[in-house]
Amino acid sequence: MQKKYFWTICAGLACATQDEPANANHIFNAIQSTLRHYETALNPYGMSFHLATAPKGTRFYHGTGTPDPITGVEWLAFKPQHSLGFAHRSGRKQKRSDTQQPLNKAADITTESPGQAGYLHTYAAAKDLRLLYIDGMSAGPGGALEAQDRILFNDTIDSPSLGPRPPVGGPPAEKERAFQTCRMAKEVWGDRIDGVVRTEGDFEILLCSFERDMEVVRITQTKKQDGRGIRTRSESEHSKEKDRRHGKGRGPGSREPRGPVRGDCCSIATKYDQSLGQKVRLDFDHFVSAFGYGLDLFPDGSSRPVLHHIPTELLEPVRRDINSMVNTLEPSLDSFNWQAIADMIVFRYSEELKILAAGDFNSVESIRGRIEAVLEPFIDYREFGAREDIVELCQNEFIPASAPTKSVGGRVISSVSRTVCSTLVSGLLDGEDLNDTVESFKxxxxxxxxTTWKAE
Structure with a gap:
């Protein structure tokens, strides 16, 4: 399915030429960032589409202004705190913007009368859900929506076709995305997809048939709101809220942030966020990425991938492969976890590579000594110069022999791992000049x- 392109990467002294996916570095980072807020916030402009599965019985949440079970098209949040925000809004007049919102008309209740309560719905998947994951900040504003709007929906969001629409509420562009998603699920994919997974402040699922795919666990009434949309409480609670606003404390009434903040890579909140992403299992062996089609995604030296300048006919091969993937492959609950391998590579080499690129060495011998310490487990000192043996042992340190290395994820991870190891070995065996060696690591x-370097 994926097209292969001949590419060359030269990092100073290290130059590896392989028949590998184009933009392997960008696809590697996409794999490592999937369903993670911190990494996705640093790489928001997604270009990849994965088959995904949510196991039967997995719980999801929906906040609304009605106690009636949801039917038809709607969204689900991975954690209840996100849905509570929408339930609380149901009791006040609000200005709606073109970001992810509750899509059902019942959630659009607007009133200024005090004492209005919302409802938090807890649902469980009635079956293993078949989903399409759109990577990046795919429910966010601006360019982060470009891949789905231009590739998946073929530029129809801003100029929708005429015809009836289901009674779906929300901002116009999001209503059209919901409609197009479920139209494609039925007409293009033969009901082989139940919805799509996207990322904004929380992870969310846009589901096409609530009554078919969800079972009600419980529907609870939220704490009542006053006329400004603030939960009613006693005077002492108001005093505590005032203290919290002035930084004097944080209590159970305070609102959780909408995901890990920039620079927050290793906190408990971030680890919790990453664990929530495991509610959905992604297929890293078979996926489609616009990075792999020879497209000019970085025009005029752009620092981020963009699609706005690419003619729609050049995007047709990507659309065709997405449709083929959905229509011919089955989502798997036990596909090989290439994200875990990417993590091990990043965590093992990130700090070492940063030190080598910083160049704080007084001689070429000193930097070669540092490189040798990194590579020592892979060196047979009876054959110190056996370059390919060292590279191969280093490259495959974290890749099991049984791993599907010919798959899309396998070829990308293997390629990046080899590039790292080849650069290290070249610095050890070929480095004659300190500046040239440091430059290769830069x-x-x-x-x-x-992403481990982006937030520094």
Whole structure:
């Protein structure tokens, strides 16, 4: 399904030429960022589409202004705190913007009368849900929506076709995305997809048939709101809220942030966020990425991938492969986890590569000593110069022999791992000049562009 392109990566002294997917570095970072807020916030402009599965019985949440079970097209949040925000809004007049909102008309209740309550719905998947994951900040504003609007929906969101629409509420563009998603699920994919998974402040599922795919666990009434949309409480609670606003404390009434903040890579909140992403299992062996089609995604030296300048006919092969993937492959609950392998590579080499690129060495011998310490487990000192043996052992340190290395994810991870190891080995065996060796690692860092370096 994926097209292969001949590409060359030269990082100073290290130059590896392989028959590998184009933009392997960008696809590697996409794999490592999937269903993670911190990494996705740093790489918001997604270009990839994965088959995904939510196991039967997995719980999801929906906030609304009605106690009646939802039917038809609607959204689901991964965590209840996100849905509570929408339930609380049901009791006040609000200005709606073109971001992810509750899509059912019942959620559009507007009133200024005090004492209005909302409802938090808890649902469980009635079956293993078949989903399409759109990577990046795919429910966010601006360019982060470009891949789905231009590739998946073929430029129809801003100029929708005439005809009836289901009674779906929300901002116009989101209503059209919901309509187009479920139209494609039925007409193009033969009901082989139940909805799509996207990322904004929370992870969410846009589901096409609530009554078919969800079972009600419980519907609870939320705390009543006053006329400004603030939960009613006692005077002492108001005092505590005032203290919290002035930084004097944080209690159970305070609102959780909409995801890990920039620079927050290792906190408990971030780890919790990453664990929530495991509610959905992604297929890293078979997926479609616009990075792999020879497209000019970085015009005029753009620092982020964009699609606005690419004619729609050049995007047709990507659309065709997405449709083929959905119509011919089955989502799997036990596909190989290439994201875990990407994590091990990043966590093992991120700090070492940063030190080598910083160049704080007084001689070429000193930097080669540092490189040798990194590569020592892979060196047979009876054959110190056996370059390919060292590279191969290093490259495959974290890749099991049984891993499907010929798959899309396998070829990308193997390629990036080899590039890292080849650069290290070249610095050890070929480095004659300190500045040239340091420069090779600077080029490597620029090529890899890992999120561990972006927030520093």
């Amino acid at each position: 080029h490597l860092l620029k090529y890899l562009n890992w």
